[in-house]
Amino acid sequence: MREKSSLSSHIRHKDVLYSPFNKAMGSTLKLNSWPHDRLPEYIWLGLLLENYGRKDGFNKAGNIFFKINKLLPEIDIPAFSNIMSQSPNKRKLIFKIIAEEVDPSVLSPLTIVYTSKFYPNFTKYFYNVNYSYYNRLSEILNIIEKYFSYSSNEATDLQYLILLFVSKKNKFEVSGKNVYDALRNYSQLEHTDSRMSGYRSLIRSMAFVHIDGNNLSFCKKFWRSIGMVTNCEPLVYKYKDSDNNAMNKIRVYKEILKSTFYLNKENVLSDPKFNVMMGLSVYALKILLEINDNSYGILSRMGLRTLIEINMIIKYILLRENEKPDIWDEYRAYGINQYKLVLLKIREESANNIDILDIQLIDLLVNEDKWEELIDVDLNFFDKDNIRNKFNSADKPQYNNYDYLSSYSHGLWGAIRESSMLHCNNPAHIFHSIPDIEFNQKLPNAINDSMKYFEEIYISLKNCFKLSEEIIEKLNVCE
Numbered sequence: 001m002r003e004k005s006s007l008s009s010h011i012r013h014k015d016v017l018y019s020p021f022n023k024a025m026g027s028t029l030k031l032n033s034w035p036h037d038r039l040p041e042y043i044w045l046g047l048l049l050e051n052y053g054r055k056d057g058f059n060k061a062g063n064i065f066f067k068i069n070k071l072l073p074e075i076d077i078p079a080f081s082n083i084m085s086q087s088p089n090k091r092k093l094i095f096k097i098i099a100e101e102v103d104p105s106v107l108s109p110l111t112i113v114y115t116s117k118f119y120p121n122f123t124k125y126f127y128n129v130n131y132s133y134y135n136r137l138s139e140i141l142n143i144i145e146k147y148f149s150y151s152s153n154e155a156t157d158l159q160y161l162i163l164l165f166v167s168k169k170n171k172f173e174v175s176g177k178n179v180y181d182a183l184r185n186y187s188q189l190e191h192t193d194s195r196m197s198g199y200r201s202l203i204r205s206m207a208f209v210h211i212d213g214n215n216l217s218f219c220k221k222f223w224r225s226i227g228m229v230t231n232c233e234p235l236v237y238k239y240k241d242s243d244n245n246a247m248n249k250i251r252v253y254k255e256i257l258k259s260t261f262y263l264n265k266e267n268v269l270s271d272p273k274f275n276v277m278m279g280l281s282v283y284a285l286k287i288l289l290e291i292n293d294n295s296y297g298i299l300s301r302m303g304l305r306t307l308i309e310i311n312m313i314i315k316y317i318l319l320r321e322n323e324k325p326d327i328w329d330e331y332r333a334y335g336i337n338q339y340k341l342v343l344l345k346i347r348e349e350s351a352n353n354i355d356i357l358d359i360q361l362i363d364l365l366v367n368e369d370k371w372e373e374l375i376d377v378d379l380n381f382f383d384k385d386n387i388r389n390k391f392n393s394a395d396k397p398q399y400n401n402y403d404y405l406s407s408y409s410h411g412l413w414g415a416i417r418e419s420s421m422l423h424c425n426n427p428a429h430i431f432h433s434i435p436d437i438e439f440n441q442k443l444p445n446a447i448n449d450s451m452k453y454f455e456e457i458y459i460s461l462k463n464c465f466k467l468s469e470e471i472i473e474k475l476n477v478c479e
Contacts, residue, residue, distance in 0.1 A: 034150035035430055040222035041079035041215070042158045044107055046143045049157055051106045058161070058187040060101050065165045067097045078165045081218035084114070088121065095125040104128065109136040109143075113225045140226060145427040153191045156200045159207035160186050178202060226428045233425040234434055242445035246292045249451065252475045253285055253458065259468040260461065267465065272328040273321070277314065277461055284310050284457050291450045298408060298419050300446040305405035307453040308398055309387070314460045316394035334382040340366045419443055 009020050049057035068075055072090060075082060083094050098107065105128040112133065116123040147155045160183075167183065182199040189196055260278070267274035284307055291303040313331075320327050343362050346353060353359070366372050381387065391399035407415035421433040422441060461467070 034155065035144075035148050036223070037216055037219055039144070039147060039155075039158075040219040041081055042162065043140065043143050043147070044080055044110060045078065045158055045161050046147050046154070047106050047109065047139070048102060049154070050139075050143060050146075052102070054157060054187070054190075058157075061161050062164065064098055064101050065168065067101075068094060069165075069168050071097070076166070078162060079215065081215035084119070084122075084218075085215075092121055095121060099125050105131055109139040112136050112140060112229070113222055137229065141230070141426075141428055144226075148427055148431075151200075151204065153200070156203050160203050163203065163206055179206070223428075223430060227430075230426055230428045232429060232434050234422040234436070234440070235425045236422060236436075236440045239442065239444045242295070242448045244445075244447055244451065246288075246295075246447045246451055249475065250285065250289055250292060252471065253288075253454070255471045256458070256467060256475065257281055257285060259471050260465060263466050263468060272332060274465060276317070276328050276331055277464060280310050280314060281457055281461050284454055288450055288454045292447050295445045295447040295450070296442040298415075298443070300450070301405050301408040301415070301419075301443070304446050304450050304453070305402060305409055307450055307457070308402045308405070311453050311456050311460075312391055312395045312398060312402075313382075314457060316390045318460065318464075319394055331382060336366060336369070340372055343372075 011020065045061055048061055051057070052060055065078065068078075071093060072086075075086070075094075083091065086094065104126045107126040108128040108131045111123050111127045114122050116127070146152070147158055149155055163183065164187075178198070179202055182202040185195070186199050186203060189199070191200075257278070261268065264271075264274055268278075287303045287306055291300045294300055317327050317331060324330070339362055342357075343359070343366055346357075346359060346362075385393075387402075388399060391402065406412075408419070417433060419441065420436050422436050424432050424434050462472075
């Protein structure tokens with residue numbers, strides 16, 4: 001497995017965190033995908049190795065290379081597009097060389113893509129009438145899957161063959177004993193040999209530097225041709241169901257909040273802290289109930305994000321209340337002045353509002369405690385600090401979870417890919433992603449995490465106000 005850099009090793013410049021590799025390579029880095037941009041060029045060599053095995057396959061490929069180099073020295077790389085772009089006479093000569101060395105039916109699977117309509121000479125040499133379409137297609141899919149990964153043993157075998165061909169052209173110098181040993185011994189050893197791990201790394205490194213000149217348009221046409229004759233194979237991820245007693249706990253929490261309201265009647269009348277804590281707790285409990293109704297869905301992630309933020313806000317205000325005794329009133333005022341901003345925009349812009357926005361109700365709420373002309377609109381976030389800094393003050397470890405769930409709220413691609421696009425397990429489709437139109441993909445159950453954050457909200461409430469011990473005991477029974 002390739003090493004992966006840590007967050008701390010990334011280099012920040014302005015608002016971008018650069019990976020160590022990208023930062024080191026800079027503008028010299030040119031990306032080239034082995035499966036997308038190179039593999040189609042060398043599937044013909046993969047067919048040789050599959051049909052004859054490594055030892056005989058290497059020998060036969062070597063013989064073919066020797067004859068091509070001797071008769072057609074201008075061909076500098078064994079890419080299939082390079083062969084197909086030669087003049088008709090040169091193509092015939094290459095096909096003849098290959099057909100003399102291997103059974104023509106070995107390359108017959110490629111006639112699915114390179115048909116007689118556009119490549120008559122190729123099909124004349126290699127089409128086998130006894131080789132069914134299904135068998136040819138299966139063989140190509142097998143090759144694609146086996147040689148797809150750039151770092152696999154099989155793909156490294158292909159890269160070795162390409163280097164073998166290129167080395168005869170004096171296109172690169174062999175420097176160092178390790179490199180020389182790798183090129184000399186690679187074809188003689190099995191992959192189980194302890195030396196092969198180092199040899200494979202050297203082969204791939206040299207291939208990365210020296211294999212170029214591939215025809216991207218040619219590769220794109222190959223993938224389109226093979227992709228259009230095969231079906232998608234959607235892969236649905238299955239997750240272990242959560243073992244929980246959520247609904248019973250939610251009922252008990254409802255009883256606790258109800259009894260808390262009655263046990264703290266004086267606070268209801270006069271204490272903004274109690275008012276805010278109860279409001280946030282009831283809001284969180286209603287979200288928890290909705291999450292429980294669809295804990296595998298996308299909206300459960302947005303609900304969980306809100307629970308995390310409510311939990312953080314409560315902890316944050318509790319941290320600040322000693323130095324800012326009015327912070328509970330400020331929190332309520334901030335929420336109302338945001339509603340006033342909505343109301344002002346509606347009045348001025350005569351916008352087409354969403355149906356759920358009840359203008360009369362918004363007007364009533366804005367003017368409930370104070371005439372709106374006495375209310376200023378604060379364009380900063382509550383208490384003049386952003387959400388990240390509030391997390392840093394009150395509950396720093398949870399910001400990562402909040403940040404991840406924000407992708408769902410904002411419709412970012414990571415969340416869309418996880419929830420609404422499926423991995424296609426068909427190698428001919430380059431393992432792309434496909435829309436989950438049938439809604440088969442369920443997400444990991446969010447109820448346990450949601451319950452955990454609500455329990456933290458409940459503990460904050462319990463630490464601040466008188467709660468019924470009798471009902472709390474019911475909660476202990478649910479555990």
